[in-house]
Amino acid sequence: MSAPTPPIGRPLLEPTEHFPALAALRSAVRAGDARAVRAAFAPLTDEDDRALACSVVARTPDCETFLREAVAGHPGDPLLRSLLADRLIRIGWDIRTGQRAKHVSARQFEQLHAHLRQAEILLIDVCAEHPRYALAWYLRLITARGLELGGGEARRRHDRLAEHHPHHYSGQSQLLQQLCPKWGGDWDTAHAFARDRARAAPEGAPNGALVAVAQLEQYLDLAGNRDKAAADTYLRAPEQHTAVLEAAARSVLHPTARTDAHQSVGAHNAFAAVHSVAGRHAEAAPHFRALGDRATEFPWGYVGPDHAAAFVRHRKTALAKG
Incomplete structure (x- = not known):
């Protein structure tokens, strides 16, 4: 692997700064262009690339209104439902914050769980209709942890993902978090x-x-x-x-x-x-x-x-x- 030019600039922390195609995806989300969003995912054949692209959408502020409208207009689309689910997950986790559980209030947990349950409803349907759909199973590993469903359920979801995508790094990373002591492992x-x-x-x-x-x-x-x-x-x-x-x-x-x-x-x-x-x-x-x-x-x-x-x-x- 050839080494690139030595670093000379500021650190680029946003995936949209690493990969121009992801910047175009975020622009499509901000413009409320569902067709362009779906087109941006079309060339992504690597499921881990799709997972990162999904997170770029989820990290776009206030995009949930657009995504709800897009899902209403295309109710059978697994991608749009997964994107909305990830946005709901992101909102919930932002409310919870990254603090250890002892520093999180009951009200914060209540709001986290409410958002995760909304995401789960979307993802359960996607997984039932499209059992091989990696993005939905990957996201359900995150909801399993946030809803405190336990290591057994997280393993079950990972196993379903691994049936068709055995080297899904993003999914493995989520299960690894579940297996650490901070989440009961x-x-x-x-x-x-x-x-x-x-x-x-x-x-x-x-x-x-x-x-x-x-x-x-x-x-x-x-x-x-x-x-x-x-x-x-x-x-x-x-x-x-x-x-x-x-x-x-x-x-x-x-x-x-x-x-x-x-x-x-x-x-x-x-x-x-x-x-x-x-x-x-x-x-x-x-x-x-x-x-x-x-x-x-x-x-x-x-x-x-x-x-x-x-x-x-x-x-x-x-x-x-x-």
Whole structure:
């Protein structure tokens, strides 16, 4: 994989800044042009690319009115219903905020659940009518977690997704969150799932980043319990280091990796972040070079309160050392 021009600009945090086609999609949403929105999804044959495009729509402020009207005009369209569902999910999660449950009020939970139940109604119908429709099953992994339906139900939904899309990285990322202790799981199960899906995926696929994300989740959990020394010791352990290197070599650093894949940006950011936090700056450098200026809010929000500043700071150190 050839390295792009070294980064010289500000971090680009929006997917619409990474991929011009996604900017055109957002413009179509803002214009209320359902035909153009559907046309923007037509060339996206990779289901992970479709998941990211869906999130771009969902993150467009105040688009729910347009999407409700579009669904009313095309009631059988699975894409439009899924887009509306994702927007409802986004509104609900914004109300809840990203705080741990103990810091979220009963009123916030009530509003989150109300929006997620609306999304579920849409998605249940899509899945019943189109059992292979990856976008709807992926979104139902998010609603399962938010509605606190438990790990068993989340696994069932993931299994239905995996029947037809066994390497759906976005769906696997959602289940990985469910498997972490903060959502009722445990670390052994979370890491085993990440390793298994990384190894099962085709070479060059982004799935290897699941290994890095799982490590960052455990690091954050330890650090959040005011045990920074234990968190650093965990992340810098040789076995964690080896696991990340192997996952990256098989994933986004493999010669067959698609540099135009939407999810490769998030995967490179995950690998860069875990190496940076562990103090392995030279090993973060190849990922920063592949990224250029393309940053993502996750996982840099785990590294510091200002994710753009965290990206810039660690990128500068990595490129100086590697």
